[in-house]
Amino acid sequence: MPVYQAPVNDTLFILNDVLGLERYGNLPGFADATPDMIEAIVGEAARVAEEALFPLNLSGDKQGCTRNADGTVSVPDGFKQAYDQYCQGGWIGLAVPEEFGGQGLPYTLHAAVGEYMSSANMSLMMYPGLTQGAIAAIIVHGSPEQKATYLPKMVAGTWSGTMNLTEPHCGTDLGLLRTKAVPQADGSYKISGQKIFISAGEHSMTDNIVHLVLARIEGAPEGTKGISLFIVPKFMVEEDGSLGARNTVACGAIEEKMGIHGNATCVMNYDEAKGFLIGAENKGLAAMFVMMNEARLGVGLQGLSIAETAYQNAVSYARERIQGRSLSGVKNPDGKADPIIVHPDIRRSLMTIRAFNEAGRAFLLWTALKSDIAHRSPDEAERQNADDLLGLATPILKGVLTDKGFDHAVMAQQVFGGHGYIEEHGMSQYVRDARITMIYEGANGIQALDLVGRKLALNGGRAVMAMFKEIGDFCEENRGDEAMVPYTKALKKGLNDLQAATMWFMQNAMAKPDNAGAGSTDYMHLFGLVTLGYMWAKMAKAAQEKLAAGDAREDYLKNKLITAKFFMEKVMPETVLRKARIEAGAESLMEFSAEAF
């Protein structure tokens, strides 16, 4: 049977000892997040994830969703009850401002518990996850009336939300979208068109579904400059807040997918559905990007989440499966063979996943904290710096944690041998589910382009210089610390590679933009390696300080140092490869004619 235990101790170590959350007591909502409070919330989240969500993960994959003849959609057994329990626990509104019915706690805390929930049941968590993104867009761009109408119900989870961007002929290139909006006399719009790949598009778990839909108002300019964002509720909302007529939006089909079978991924047909403009006319893309940026962090989180569950199951199997003998002598003399966890090649897989997960968790929470600072700090310079780093980190977090999350789900599956290929152990599901995270909310190639093409040069490179400074300063500050040398030396080397690659882009991509595109994915991973290396150096520092102070978590902290060493020795050398590929440029990629492939 699959296993999952939320890594509570690791979360607390990062929040308290690495990021020092208590230092941010001046930010709104942070004063309430005392160490005791955090421990209680994280512990309760672990319970919900382990007991309510995880037991439905494998069965949800097996059963999947069904579109019924009447156009309704059935979700897997038990999903509704577990969803209700999640909502009643107040988890959707954990970090939503109190004025909209939330608890106003740090977003960092929301990210911490979000990892557990997605580890336990990613498909189920997508229903409130999409709502979360819609809430964010309405908070930023909604009118006071729209906020009052929709937010409290969505925060409570009695209504859910969706994002409707993709059409059959356009995903990445939203400028091509055709869904049209015709203005009506009452100020509303009639929305017509087809949207595909709509997660949580139709289901009966909530009383209403609030679709946020990109469409083009009749007569609007072509391309991305003519796109507006609309609220299209499944059921119309009356003046008194009660539900009225069914809107003319319907699920035409459910996509047959490789994974996330528990999530209802729908083709949505809008047939003169009544919609309401949110934000300014023709500024829909900006409004959508509020959702998108939030969603990208959420998808990076999913990559980590699945890799963590896959890791735990691989460890459990490796401890129990008896096969072969240790190369360095029998370890289990009473048995006919040793548990496979004695084999170095099995440990290579386990340590690789573990080292990425722990650094990935730190990176996620570090980024979430930047988001909190960017949105809540009273100091403008601090806000700007945090916002710069958040914008820079978002595509890296999304791209790297999902690429690696998938690779590591595959690696964990491999530990099971043939037993990993059959569905019963759940390893196939982790791989199939993780696969989508590399694709949705902007395929990872798009994340890489966002990083190289937009984020790098933004404001004269302010963000990237801030990041280099932060890491460089860390190395400099710890120069005299002998015990830190194994970590800072490898980190500095990685940083040098990253800076050299950045310089190479400056010198070679202006005149020939294909050089930027050719190296973008390698650059994203290079940046990810250095950032994760930085997280490991910070964790090593915290572990050493705690050990020196006689902290009771001695084994835990020593294992942190071993894993940090592993990362520096076995993973960081990849920066050399990434840099070499970037510097090889676009030439050998662009010489082929399209027909020659």
Added chain:
Amino acid sequence: MPVYQAPVNDTLFILNDVLGLERYGNLPGFADATPDMIEAIVGEAARVAEEALFPLNLSGDKQGCTRNADGTVSVPDGFKQAYDQYCQGGWIGLAVPEEFGGQGLPYTLHAAVGEYMSSANMSLMMYPGLTQGAIAAIIVHGSPEQKATYLPKMVAGTWSGTMNLTEPHCGTDLGLLRTKAVPQADGSYKISGQKIFISAGEHSMTDNIVHLVLARIEGAPEGTKGISLFIVPKFMVEEDGSLGARNTVACGAIEEKMGIHGNATCVMNYDEAKGFLIGAENKGLAAMFVMMNEARLGVGLQGLSIAETAYQNAVSYARERIQGRSLSGVKNPDGKADPIIVHPDIRRSLMTIRAFNEAGRAFLLWTALKSDIAHRSPDEAERQNADDLLGLATPILKGVLTDKGFDHAVMAQQVFGGHGYIEEHGMSQYVRDARITMIYEGANGIQALDLVGRKLALNGGRAVMAMFKEIGDFCEENRGDEAMVPYTKALKKGLNDLQAATMWFMQNAMAKPDNAGAGSTDYMHLFGLVTLGYMWAKMAKAAQEKLAAGDAREDYLKNKLITAKFFMEKVMPETVLRKARIEAGAESLMEFSAEAF
């Protein structure tokens, strides 16, 4: 709709221009394989693959296999007809000696056409594929009577074969196996036990199924020294060759798997089934390894096969899908966007897959030719050298072509964006099917251990030295050739890394075997990179010679050189990373206690 076109031109280039097959006319069967004959056979194989097998690939995945209430197993619609067509074409016996009903043609040719067949429909091809392995074992270890009884029917495909190794508690470690064989007065044995993951274990496509089963004769020693191999026919064979009673072997269940749904992967229950010893008592593992080594080449071939089909579909989609504009200026001014094949990051994926596939194809055929030489050459020294290189290449071919084949199926799927995640385009199937190739016939971690733990030191390192010499000689011979420098320089650098890593093992793994295990997977990939780099250098040389001679395939040959350059610039630098990881040793892997993970 999915597309597939067999890469006939590329096969012919490798066979004729790179490997120079006509130089081996002195080997039995090679004289018949004239260039015209090869072209005809390869062309006919392409037709069968494209027209008979490929159209059933997606539908076979969707429908899957079913175990009926009476214990029979149904395969997907159309499989039986396509299988019959394949058998009637004489494809199973292409390289089987004429005395057993085959055509005695080169195994190299069998490998060449095998790629197409597996590209077109891997699940379907597993039925004759398993037969092939069983034929090989019976040829080497069977008695004259067994050969006469089984081989002609199996070569004709009217009977099929299986390999029964794995049991629920043992896969890699066959020493643990429990299936028992009790000697009977008539010289036969009663076989009892359960085998799992048995490909093509039960179906009605053939009149009989010849199970080759590993079991332990009562009283035999424990461990691998007490294992024997048995023939257990589904239907008993009478003296006159007709079929008699149904044997007591039955399919207990069909495994629910991530992929290869068209293949009937069975739990097989042996209940005092009548079996016949093949080969010597307690020497079953040696007999089984005849099948296993053949099967490992076949699985490496599958890795290449799926990557090729996935590549072709990604190319086709990238040419048609209109999304975004080229970074270097509009390429499709009449359309609203450019085809995505203009984007460097898409080309990075396509070129990466292509470069591996073309070198992988050359490596497969180079290895197959070594097999032909090892088995057919009249010269003992030549046979020994070829057998050394075949043994060395087998785990590398299996491990590297399947690890990369899977990665590249994923990469090709990514080109489709969200459309790659839904089942209708077939990209999900390629990924799910490719996944098994990393696992079966010895998981890739086992291939790496075979390479480092067995093949490296065998006969005082004779094989590895022969390989280093062959590659080193090639670099040396082309030293004066200015046009070859871009290829030989990168190859030599990679070879140096490989030799340094080999030396590191010699110095560090004797005293501490965990160092060998810790670096084994990296070493396998390092060896693979250098070997594929060597194939590229050989292909570049052949292309340059043909171009200089005014060959009509000018575009094709020039594209070879571009792809060779891509491989050297973008792929070969990975040797540095692999070497660094190997030299980091086992320490950071082995420090954790099993409980600490």
